[in-house]
Ligand code: SF4
């Protein structure tokens with residue numbers, strides 16, 4: 064396993080960080096999906112025994128059971144060998160009913176104490192505010208959440224304060240510059256170089272000496288199984304690599320990156336990931352000019368496979384029925400581009416929660432009049448909904 068510096072915190076972590084958000088699942092007697100604990104324990108223990116020392120989980124993963132499964136798997140001597148990063152979303156801190164605290168800060172502490180119990184540990188190495196974005200950043204500051212995190216750090220319950228982020232570069236810059244964070248976690252893969260926080264965020268975090276952890280290097284697994292026109296481009300290159308390895312090498316190429324999270328679901332995937340992250344040449348600067356060109360062509364090929372020419376401009380919004388039109392088309396296009404609807408279906412379920420899916424469209428036509436791309440939104444929404452519905456969490 065290759066190891067990298069974890070920013071200013073003075074230790075090294077495995078370049079492969081095991082994400083605990085896609086652990087193996089089974090369907091239980093109530094017909095609900097849940098973590099297959101025996102398989103998950105086997106994978107987590109295998110990872111530690113083969114040099115993986117960085118684990119990422121969160122309060123909400125796997126219906127709030129991921130932290131517990133990780134804690135159980137690490138019991139008996141493995142906890143001390145690893146760093147655990149976990150997260151609490153601002154939305155959970157503000158939910159006073161379920162947290163039981165009287166104030167948001169008190170609630171944040173109660174949730175943390177609960178997390179410590181689930182993880183069966185006395186401290187968390189890195190504690191994140193989960194999914195900071197424009198929608199909550201002003202409130203995070205107003206409620207003094209960072210001060211609460213500092214307080215629990217001074218008591219030894221957490222060791223570093225961090226954040227994960229989804230959104231554009233300008234808000235990322237504000238968040239990063241506001242505080243001396245121990246780590247920041249952003250989405251990056253070769254399809255998202257100009258999207259999300261962008262490549263600029265990587266360089267900025269590096270300049271600041273902040274540890275940087277990459278999530279979604281395979282875009283929710285979508286980059287793992289390329290369609291034939293994409294495969295043909297990879298096959299042109301004399302060095303044969305899987306699509307997964309190409310995608311990982313894109314992010315490993317950045318010297319600023321401390322760890323890359325991969326949410327493995329089987330032992331075979333885990334073994335494959337460990338092998339890729341252990342190669343002697345899987346280090347900063349691992350992509351040469353020709354390889355970068357291959358990835359640019361792959362990206363362009365994927366983009367040429369989109370089904371609906373929606374640019375995400377949002378001129379069609381708001382829809383009186385609450386349909387998030389560009390969100391629906393974004394997921395539908397992902398399914399078409401990447402040749403798999405598993406992740407897009409899951410994303411659609413989380414985005415709509417059965418309240419704003421495309422079936423609510425009443426064909427009023429208001430959106431079509433505003434679309435600069437002249438998309439037949441009403442018909443396309445029907446097709447997209449058929450392809451995206453059906454995910455059960
Ligand atoms: S046509 Fe459908 S999606 Fe478009 S604004 Fe009307 S209800 Fe919303």
Ligand code: SF4
Pocket residue numbers: 372373374375376377378379380388389392433434435436437438440
């Ligand atoms: S107006 Fe058209 S292009 Fe813009 S987000 Fe809506 S559907 Fe997409």
